[in-house]
Amino acid sequence: MAPPPRLPAGAAALLLLLAVASRAAADGNAVDVGVNWGSQLSHPLLPKSVVQMLKENGILKVKLFDADPWPVGALVDSGIEVMLGIPNDMLETMNSYGNAQDWVKENVTSYGDKLKIKYVAVGNEPFLKAYNGSFMKTTFPALKNIQKALNEAGVGDKVKATVPLNADVYVSPDNKPSSGAFRPDIQGLMTDMVKFLHEHGSPFVVNIYPFLSLYQSDDFPFEFAFVDGGKTIQDKGGISYSNVFDANYDTLVTALKKAGVPSLKVVVGEVGWPTDGDKNANLKLARRYYDGLLKKLSKKEGTPLRPGKMDVYMFGLFDEDMKSILPGNFERHWGIFTYDGKPKFPMDLSGHGNDKPLAGVPGVEYLPKQWCVFDDGAEDKSKLPGNIQYACASGDCTALGYGCSCNGLDEKSNISYAFNMYFQMQDQDVRACDFDGLAKITTKNASARGCAFPIQIISAAAPAVAGVGLSAAALLALLMVLV
Ligand SMILES: *[C@@H]1O[C@H](CO)[C@@H](O)[C@H](O)[C@H]1NC(C)=O
Ligand SMILES: *[C@@H]1O[C@H](CO)[C@@H](O)[C@H](O)[C@H]1NC(C)=O
Ligand SMILES: *[C@@H]1O[C@H](CO)[C@@H](O)[C@H](O)[C@H]1NC(C)=O
Ligand SMILES: *[C@@H]1O[C@H](CO)[C@@H](O)[C@H](O)[C@H]1NC(C)=O
Numbered sequence: 001m002a003p004p005p006r007l008p009a010g011a012a013a014l015l016l017l018l019a020v021a022s023r024a025a026a027d028g029n030a031v032d033v034g035v036n037w038g039s040q041l042s043h044p045l046l047p048k049s050v051v052q053m054l055k056e057n058g059i060l061k062v063k064l065f066d067a068d069p070w071p072v073g074a075l076v077d078s079g080i081e082v083m084l085g086i087p088n089d090m091l092e093t094m095n096s097y098g099n100a101q102d103w104v105k106e107n108v109t110s111y112g113d114k115l116k117i118k119y120v121a122v123g124n125e126p127f128l129k130a131y132n133g134s135f136m137k138t139t140f141p142a143l144k145n146i147q148k149a150l151n152e153a154g155v156g157d158k159v160k161a162t163v164p165l166n167a168d169v170y171v172s173p174d175n176k177p178s179s180g181a182f183r184p185d186i187q188g189l190m191t192d193m194v195k196f197l198h199e200h201g202s203p204f205v206v207n208i209y210p211f212l213s214l215y216q217s218d219d220f221p222f223e224f225a226f227v228d229g230g231k232t233i234q235d236k237g238g239i240s241y242s243n244v245f246d247a248n249y250d251t252l253v254t255a256l257k258k259a260g261v262p263s264l265k266v267v268v269g270e271v272g273w274p275t276d277g278d279k280n281a282n283l284k285l286a287r288r289y290y291d292g293l294l295k296k297l298s299k300k301e302g303t304p305l306r307p308g309k310m311d312v313y314m315f316g317l318f319d320e321d322m323k324s325i326l327p328g329n330f331e332r333h334w335g336i337f338t339y340d341g342k343p344k345f346p347m348d349l350s351g352h353g354n355d356k357p358l359a360g361v362p363g364v365e366y367l368p369k370q371w372c373v374f375d376d377g378a379e380d381k382s383k384l385p386g387n388i389q390y391a392c393a394s395g396d397c398t399a400l401g402y403g404c405s406c407n408g409l410d411e412k413s414n415i416s417y418a419f420n421m422y423f424q425m426q427d428q429d430v431r432a433c434d435f436d437g438l439a440k441i442t443t444k445n446a447s448a449r450g451c452a453f454p455i456q457i458i459s460a461a462a463p464a465v466a467g468v469g470l471s472a473a474a475l476l477a478l479l480m481v482l483v
Contacts (some may be wrong), residue, residue: 019138031349033297034061034081034313036270039068040320042425045341046460049361050317053341053423054080055307056359057349063269063313065124067107076114083107083119083313086146088131091138100145108151115193117159121269122146126209127186132325135375135435136186140193147200147315160202163193164269165249167208168234169230170255177247177305178236181255191259198261206252207270207315210244210289214280215328227292239304245271245293250305266306270315277329278307279364279403290314290336291355298351321425329398340364340457365458371446372423372433373416380437387435389420395422399451406451412446420446424456 037050049394053076054062063083064071075082076133084107086094094100107118122143126135147161172179182190197204210225224231227243234240241247249266256264273289274281293312294359319335337343341361348354397418399406407419419439426432431438446453 021482022236022434029056029058029350030060031351032273032295032309032312033349033351034063034311035058035059035311036063036065036066036082038316038318038323039071040322041338041339042199042321043457043459044461045318045364046359046458047071048441049363049460050341051075051078051080052376053359053361054078061118061313063119063121064351065121072107072111075242076111079116081116081118083121084117084318085121085124086136086142088126091126091135093146094122094142095138100149101140104146104149104153104155107179108140108150109155117155119160119203119205119267120146120150120159121164121205124160125164126225127169136189140189140196142191144196147196147202157202160200160269162197162202162205164207167206167252168253170260172251175233176235177241177250178239178254180251181258182255188205190255191352194256194259194261194264196262201235203254203265203267204252205267205269206249208245209271209282210248210270211330213244213274215278215330225241227296228288229292235304236263241304242373244301245446252468253303253305257451266311267311268295268310270309271312272315272334273335274330275335276333276405277325277331277401281330281333282405283345286336287347287355294349294351295345295353295369296351325465329401329404332396332398337361337479339454340366362399366455367424367428367458369455370428370441370443370446371416371453371455372419372428373442373446374412374419374440375438375440376412383436384389384415384438387438388415391418391422391435397421406448409451410447413451414444417451417453418447420453424454427456427459 015320035054047070047211050071055078060079062075063085064086067084072084074081084102088364089408094103108120111117121431123135123139126139143161143163147156150156150159150161168183169186170180170182172181174341182185194204203364213226214220214222221231223231224244226235226337227245229243232242232246240249249268252266256262271293274285275283297310300309314336316334318337318341319333319339321332321339323331335344336347337360341364343358343360346355346357348356349358358404386471395418398404400409400414400417401407409417419435423433433441
């Protein structure tokens with residue numbers, strides 16, 4: 001092995017100085033809040049560019065939903081702290097200790113010190129009532145196996161396993177935080193699990209969604225959903241709550257106390273506000289929500305029962321067009337950035353109220369400027385309903401509903417919107433703009449007032465994801481590798 005080249009003392013000092021200077025710059029804009037980076041996009045952005053954007057915005061904590069080496073590889077040497085995920089469908093596999101050891105070896109220890117892994121999220125909201133108890137038996141054993149494998153691999157003191165849970169694992173019969181307790185059907189399991197987390201120095205990770213409180217009940221006091229709202233509720237002992245986020249958090253704090261672990265650390269794994277797909281999901285309300293939340297976090301005031309700094313991850317980074325819309329049409333619109341990596345509204349992640357546009361993802365490339373629209377000159381329109389249904393089922397019509405950004409379209413543009421979303425998702429394949437002869441391709445921007453007809457980006461993923469041959473960019477990249 002050749003000895004490392006020696007630098008003259010002056011150069012070494014200069015390098016050290018530069019390193020210190022750039023560290024200072026990085027710390028200068030670093031923010032405390034983390035972000036969820038989901039991957040259910042038909043056209044993913046290049047992970048390296050996403051990481052560059054995160055750093056430019058000072059975001060130094062990310063939560064992932066798996067351990068895909070593509071995004072994880074881009075986080076290596078970035079200085080960004082990572083929460084890796086194990087999807088629910090792998091929980092059963094992790095009930096074998098050997099498999100848990102393999103997972104830790106491949107997805108944690110193989111990166112050595114180059115990746116700042118802080119947590120492993122074992123499952124994602126596995127006790128959600130909608131799952132009908134499917135993961136009830138496999139979650140806790142998986143958690144124990146992963147923590148044991150981390151410990152035996154010698155990284156257990158700095159990497160902690162936990163389970164992100166939805167706020168529906170605890171309840172309060174009278175809606176008062178002081179009456180909080182774990183849901184009766186899982187009380188025993190939750191008590192054992194939080195004791196385990198406590199013993200291993202792991203946090204409780206909870207997802208809290210004020211938007212859903214509003215969405216699920218028309219009687220929910222609107223202002224109470226926002227951190228800067230005027231509405232307050234009173235609890236026992238003269239404690240008053242000014243917003244549902246704090247009240248919900250303290251309901252958990254009470255439940256933890258009842259379970260015998262009053263000091264267990266709490267991390268908010270997801271909180272955010274969607275911008276489309278519902279009458280209360282829009283840019284204005286999302287901006288209001290984040291402004292209030294970020295200001296609150298910057299003051300490090302915490303909640304009445306847990307004063308002090310909070311550990312919070314926003315949900316989420318990008319709009320994800322492949323997410324299931326079973327919970328509601330808003331599901332594909334949680335991003336603080338659009339599908340193509342542009343900031344949606346001005347924010348100040350430090351919470352100081354100096355809102356400005358965040359840095360977007362650099363170097364994003366688009367498909368050609370062409371749209372697929374309804375051809376109203378077509379003679380036979382009998383097959384229209386079936387084709388609209390098909391376009392919406394395989395594409396994305398979540399912006400067309402009541403109170404959404406494209407709700408005001410006339411019937412013709414409405415059909416065009418559905419056709420275009422499908423066409424773009426299919427990488428503008430000409431076969432995806434036929435619809436039994438009812439559609440045509442146009443180079444005239446089809447966007448209407450307030451309703452953007454998007455042009456899809458060139459996917460950074462392997463072409464197989466989009467399902468249509470090699471893209472021009474992929475071919476070019478291949479040629480460049482060969483040359
Ligand atoms: C590591 O994580 C990836 C991505 O989540 C997963 O597909 C893979 O199976 C994991 N490795 C092992 C050995 O479990
Ligand atoms: C849960 O049960 C309901 C009603 O029986 C069913 O429609 C749904 O598909 C089930 N979900 C899962 C994840 O098993
Ligand atoms: C627009 O399309 C959506 C989705 O197909 C449909 O629910 C809605 O009724 C349509 N509206 C108009 C005005 O045609
Ligand atoms: C199409 O028009 C909309 C609305 O004016 C605009 O926001 C969008 O950037 C345009 N798209 C392209 C590709 O020029």
